[in-house]
Amino acid sequence: MKDADCVEFLQWALPQLKMRWPGFRRVRAQACKRIQRRMKTLSCPDVQAYRFYLERHREEWTILDTLCRITITRFYRDRQVFRTLMREVLPDLGQAARARHARELRIWCAGCASGEEPYTLAVGWRLELAECFPDLTMDILATDADAGLLSRGAEACYAWSAVRNLPSNWLAEAFQVREGRYCLRAEFKTPVRFELHDLRSPLGESDFDLICCRNLAFTYFEEPLQLHVAEAIHDRMLAGGVLLLGVHERLPEGGPDFQIVSERLALYRKPPFPDGTSSR
Numbered sequence: 001m002k003d004a005d006c007v008e009f010l011q012w013a014l015p016q017l018k019m020r021w022p023g024f025r026r027v028r029a030q031a032c033k034r035i036q037r038r039m040k041t042l043s044c045p046d047v048q049a050y051r052f053y054l055e056r057h058r059e060e061w062t063i064l065d066t067l068c069r070i071t072i073t074r075f076y077r078d079r080q081v082f083r084t085l086m087r088e089v090l091p092d093l094g095q096a097a098r099a100r101h102a103r104e105l106r107i108w109c110a111g112c113a114s115g116e117e118p119y120t121l122a123v124g125w126r127l128e129l130a131e132c133f134p135d136l137t138m139d140i141l142a143t144d145a146d147a148g149l150l151s152r153g154a155e156a157c158y159a160w161s162a163v164r165n166l167p168s169n170w171l172a173e174a175f176q177v178r179e180g181r182y183c184l185r186a187e188f189k190t191p192v193r194f195e196l197h198d199l200r201s202p203l204g205e206s207d208f209d210l211i212c213c214r215n216l217a218f219t220y221f222e223e224p225l226q227l228h229v230a231e232a233i234h235d236r237m238l239a240g241g242v243l244l245l246g247v248h249e250r251l252p253e254g255g256p257d258f259q260i261v262s263e264r265l266a267l268y269r270k271p272p273f274p275d276g277t278s279s280r
């Protein structure tokens with residue numbers, strides 16, 4: 001399939017999946033490759049034939065939806081973001097948790113892929129902050145719509161390309177090399193719970209101190225769906241909690257009440273109660 005054909009196809013199909021083409025522009029190769037493979041399975045000779053197939057088989061849209069999941073990720077993605085999380089955001093959230101006598105810091109990583117983002121937080125917390133907060137444990141709910149990615153996350157062994165951004169002491173202390181792969185040591189895996197969850201449906205848990213929703217809804221979803229997700233996130237978060245998006249993402253206009261903490265790092269805060277407290 002020619003790139004131009006795939007582009008035309010995506011521009012036609014994505015809005016029907018409530019997704020937006022501009023989010024896919026730079027990363028479309030991944031989706032195009034999968035669509036091409038699917039066309040081969042269905043013996044569709046060209047993209048026009050696949051369009052006809054979609055028009056005649058409603059259930060194929062669910063499959064196309066999975067083919068359009070972009071899964072690019074790595075540990076410590078956007079260095080400055082993780083430095084700020086470790087130096088400012090997590091210590092502040094830890095102090096606030098302590099002030100309300102909480103025993104744990106609750107984090108939700110939505111669209112966690114195979115665990116690179118939640119494990120980065122777990123490793124950073126244990127190596128940099130746990131000593132200052134012996135009274136707090138970190139509990140990270142890591143969700144994704146792709147069951148295969150989640151089972152890779154549970155296994156927690158990665159290629160060099162996934163871990164190479166990590167500070168060298170984190171890499172040395174948290175991983176052991178097995179058959180050329182970097183496997184996370186058990187004690188760093190403990191805080192992370194993986195769960196299959198589609199961000200477009202409601203989540204049971206709430207009261208999160210920090211929610212990471214990076215490089216998913218606010219890149220690939222259409223604006224009305226982005227607003228819906230922003231509302232759901234606001235609803236699941238403690239007053240005073242922090243929301244982190246991908247560095248190139250912004251919350252849509254007209255959404256729920258979040259204050260901008262850093263526009264550059266796409267950090268937002270749900271306003272605390274008027275007396276400055278959060279609650280659980």
Ligand SMILES: C[S@@+](CC[C@H](N)C(=O)[O-])C[C@H]1O[C@@H](n2cnc3c(N)ncnc32)[C@H](O)[C@@H]1O
Nearest residue numbers: 069070072073111113144145146198199214215
């Ligand atoms: C581009 S990756 C981002 C991973 C990580 N958050 C990061 O920023 O490095 C997007 C992830 O979202 C997942 N995803 C896509 N659509 C989803 C949905 N509707 N609900 C939950 N996860 C979804 C994909 O499977 C993929 O793992």
